[in-house]
Every structure is written in structure tokens, then in C-alpha cells.
Amino acid sequence: MRWIAATGLLVLAFMAGAKADQRDPQLDSLFAELQRTTNQTAANGLVAEIWQRWTAFEDDPRATNMMAIGIRQMNLGQFDNAERIFSDLARTHPQHAEVWNKRATVRFMRGNDVGSRRDIARVIDLEPRHFGALSGLGMINIRAGDLPAALQAFEAAVRVNPHMDQAEAMIEDLRQRLRGRAL
Numbered sequence: 001m002r003w004i005a006a007t008g009l010l011v012l013a014f015m016a017g018a019k020a021d022q023r024d025p026q027l028d029s030l031f032a033e034l035q036r037t038t039n040q041t042a043a044n045g046l047v048a049e050i051w052q053r054w055t056a057f058e059d060d061p062r063a064t065n066m067m068a069i070g071i072r073q074m075n076l077g078q079f080d081n082a083e084r085i086f087s088d089l090a091r092t093h094p095q096h097a098e099v100w101n102k103r104a105t106v107r108f109m110r111g112n113d114v115g116s117r118r119d120i121a122r123v124i125d126l127e128p129r130h131f132g133a134l135s136g137l138g139m140i141n142i143r144a145g146d147l148p149a150a151l152q153a154f155e156a157a158v159r160v161n162p163h164m165d166q167a168e169a170m171i172e173d174l175r176q177r178l179r180g181r182a183l
Contacts, residue, residue, distance in 0.1 A: 021054065021058055021096050021097070021098070022054055022097040022098070022126055026053065027050065027053055030046055030050050031050070031129055033046055034046045034047065035162065037163075040163065043163035044163075047163065051132075054097065054098040054101075054127070054130075055071075057096065060093070063089060063092065063093055066085055066088070067089065067098070067099070069085060070086050070102060071102065073085065074102065074106055074109075079106050079109060079110050082106045083107065083110070086099055086102045086103035086106060087103060090103060095126065096126075097122075097123045097126035097130060097133075098123075100119045100120075100122040101119070101123045101132055101136070104116045104119035104133065104136055105136060108136060108139065113143060113144065116136065117137070120133045120136055120137050124137075129160045131160040131161040131167075132157075134153050134154070134156045134157035135153070137149075137153040138151075138153035138154040138157065138167070138170060142170075147174055147178055148181075151171060151174040151175065151178065154167045155171060158171065
């Protein structure tokens, strides 16, 4: 439900004409504040702002609109259409980390873990602070049965964004499951 609400915030940001990407210099201060805040409401606002900046395209309203359409298609379960849109955006905007992340998400939802993992590697190369991609990598590793790697991925995500309750729960679960096993 939280994810759907965040997606709604992204659509509002598109409509407001926001322009940015992972190279936006404002992200450094947003991430710094995300580390400092202890207020969950403030953290939610910072996370929404980070996602908005990651998702928008500088000086390309058509690409920003296509991203919004792709997200809508993904949310509606229209994975073929969404993957096609994100693949087209990846070809025209290969330096835009969030395009790769969205395609990784669609591929994960379709069960294409190899493709999703490859896209996540690209995301992390472009934006090492991408807590969403790190969390997604954790999910892929769980599905593959590699619990130590899943734990590492979720821990990395929480180091970047300490307000990820679901990732924290996954960390606790994985630690319980791994207790007594050599990592």
C-alpha cells in the first residue's frame, strides 16, 4: 500500500513538471537529511522527494511522461507494455538509473531474475545509493535461495535509507534463518 501511495506522489511530481535524475545535486542533501531524521513523516517526505528526482528527466518532458505511463502500466499488471516502455527509455537515456530500476522491477515481477539482476547492476553502477534497487537485489537473492547475499543487500539498502521498515523486517527474518550457519 505504501508503494502505491509513493507511486501516486510520483505521478503528482510528473504533473508538476519536476526535472531531475540521479545526478541532481539536491540528492546529496536529501540523503544526508534522510540519515539524520528520526521523524517517520519527515523520512517519508524525503523518500518521496528522492524518488521524484530519480524518476524525472532533465529537459525531456516526453521521457518523463513515458516514465509515468510505464509506471502506470506496471501498476496495472501490463508488464509487456511496461517493459517495452522502460526498454525504449533505457536505449534513449542509458545514463538514467531509474529507467533501469523500473525495468528491473518489471522483470522481477515477470520472474526474469537474470534480467532483473543485470538491470540492478546497472542501477547501482549509476546510483550506488539506490535503496530500492538494493532491496530488489535482496528479493532476487531470497528467491534464488542465497540468504547470505540477500541479507547483505538488505543491510546495504538500510544503510542508505534507515527508514525501510520492510527491509528491516527482512533483515531480522534472514538473521534468524541464518543463525548458526556460516556466512
